[in-house]
């Protein structure tokens with residue numbers, strides 16, 4: 001044999017081809033792959049290397065290296081190893097043979113090697129891998145080798161016994177084979193005992209025993225946690241790797257760790273918070289007007305939910321929705337977009353309840369706060385008081401030895417704005433805000449709405465990467481391709497980097513503020529992820545609504561007779577949906593309340609209808625219409641869908657529906673009195689009373705009571721009311737009529753018949 005291929009040689013030596021390739025490399029022999037030929041010269045060198053290594057590794061049994069089994073600490077550690085193992089093995093084999101006949105034939109048939117060679121093979125691979133392992137290991141291995149040989153022999157005996165017991169009727173009794181112990185196993189989340197045994201090529205009972213040794217009483221189907229899996233595997237000297245399955249549909253949970261060298265400084269994203277009327281909007285406007293229009297001639301500012309300014313060459317992004325509602329909505333949805341909070345406090349008013357709330361929100365989100373003491377132009381302005389009051393909430397001004405930046409401003413006059421912006425730049429430098437612009441974009445929805453002409457329109461804040469026109473994108477549970485991008489100046493842009501707000505079109509539905517977005521490699525993937533997110537969201541909401549109903553049931557039991565009117569609101573913009581929801585929830589008609597079980601922006605879809613059907617709700621579309629699927633489903637499910645364009649009309653309609661829902665209250669209203677002047681008995685008809693209407697009128701459908709001597713002797717319905725021979729609907733005072741009463745014939749001359757109706761009392 002002058003030449004041999006790498007893999008053949010590796011096989012001979014029971015090592016991996018890559019080890020041979022590596023070895024050859026150290027000998028300056030370069031081969032391309034496992035199929036490459038090793039020439040004679042290299043072969044000699046290799047032989048020398050491997051033979052000497054084998055000698056070093058196996059001083060006790062140099063020739064037997066191919067059969068070295070794997071280390072098995074457990075077996076060695078047990079005091080009466082060989083003996084107890086024998087027993088164990090015998091028992092195991094008894095159980096195992098049948099199982100292996102059933103289950104393992106296929107795997108056995110794949111392995112042509114004899115049972116002795118097989119474990120040896122893997123073990124010497126391991127031995128080769130663990131070249132540096134200490135001699136003690138070798139001792140263990142030798143012990144194990146002996147143990148395993150015993151075991152193998154036992155297995156063989158068992159096989160023979162089994163064959164004999166089987167009376168030879170089984171044509172080919174299975175050959176018991178000890179499958180190789182893998183060097184590494186992988187698992188996801190957990191493994192059942194049986195699964196672990198299979199992965200380790202061990203018998204389940206063996207694993208169960210080992211677990212017992214660890215104090216874990218387990219059955220074959222018991223789930224093992226990572227720790228237990230690792231302990232057992234370590235016992236066999238098997239490496240364990242946990243496979244984390246990355247679910248692309250939950251991309252908000254991704255943490256893409258960028259290389260530090262790819263990170264670039266990005267503008268800060270600033271939110272303005274503070275108490276009502278302390279000047280948040282005025283301040284936002286002041287910043288925008290002084291910086292945006294001055295710097296960007298020709299730009300027409302667009303309200304897209306956020307804007308960017310440039311101050312001293314540095315950009316700052318402002319979220320344009322003042323107040324902490326936007327901030328908390330975002331946070332509630334798991335989005336953290338704000339880097340810096342400007343806390344506006346009116347110098348003439350001081351710290352107010354919402355100031356404290358804002359502080360708490362910012363603190364909870366661990367966002368640095370800059371205090372803007374506003375309305376400094378006012379005579380009553382008292383910035384020291386503001387400082388004092390804020391100290392009580394943990395915001396101590398730098399002037400007083402703390403670390404909170406305070407800037408005095410007048411939003412109305414534009415005073416102090418530059419200082420404020422300067423401070424924002426300063427804080428942002430300290431915060432070292434960075435992002436990698438050179439990857440696919442990801443970020444958060446700032447605002448979204450349905451536009452009549454453009455369809456779904458969403459303002460996205462790019463938080464990392466660069467967003468381009470044409471990018472396949474998943475936004476919340478919607479997806480699409482970025483059709484067009486418009487910035488806060490109303491200009492069309494082709495690509496935007498981190499911290500930039502941009503309004504996009506091209507989504508299949510309207511996402512919600514706070515939703516995460518992510519760009520995907522291709523549209524198919526985006527669609528797949530988007531659809532699966534949509535489904536997940538539906539399922540979650542369905543669960544949520546069923547929870548709501550349960551709560552509701554509980555409340556009803558608790559609160560007695562309270563009834564709820566379930567409503568689903570869909571509207572064209574978040575603002576009107578919220579306004580409508582707010583107004584409806586305020587309606588309270590005698591304890592009946594509106595319960596908004598779902599609301600959202602966008603057309604009424606099939607899901608809304610299904611939810612309405614399941615929870616017995618009315619669907620209100622405000623400036624939106626049901627899509628085709630929704631219409632069909634609404635018809636099929638008999639769901640009431642009301643479409644409106646005016647909020648007042650919705651409220652009125654719901655209010656009257658609620659009034660209708662109340663148990664009507666009735667009161668009795670006497671409409672007339674009749675005197676019985678004579679009676680006739682007619683067979684099959686009964687007693688006919690010849691009467692005269694003395695007061696008011698009597699109608700065919702009125703209820704009557706018969707009064708005799710001031711006592712009510714009958715109360716019931718009129719059977720027939722006649723004027724002469726004809727049926728009459730009603731007979732008024734001053735006229736005669738004939739009356740028969742339902743199931744009552746004891747009418748006498750002189751009786752008074754009082755007619756009344758039950759009238760519903762209208763709820764105001």
Ligand SMILES: Nc1nc2c(ncn2[C@@H]2O[C@H](COP(=O)(O)OP(=O)(O)OP(=O)(O)O)[C@@H](O)[C@H]2O)c(=O)[nH]1
Pocket residue numbers: 274275276277278279280281282283322323374375376377378409410411412413
């Ligand atoms: N004198 C004076 N008035 C101001 C200043 N800033 C705001 N205002 C006035 O304060 C009032 C409230 O201002 P807004 O900007 O609407 O306050 P806000 O905090 O946005 O109020 P909400 O949106 O209701 O929470 C308005 O009448 C403003 O003109 C200021 O610096 N000086």
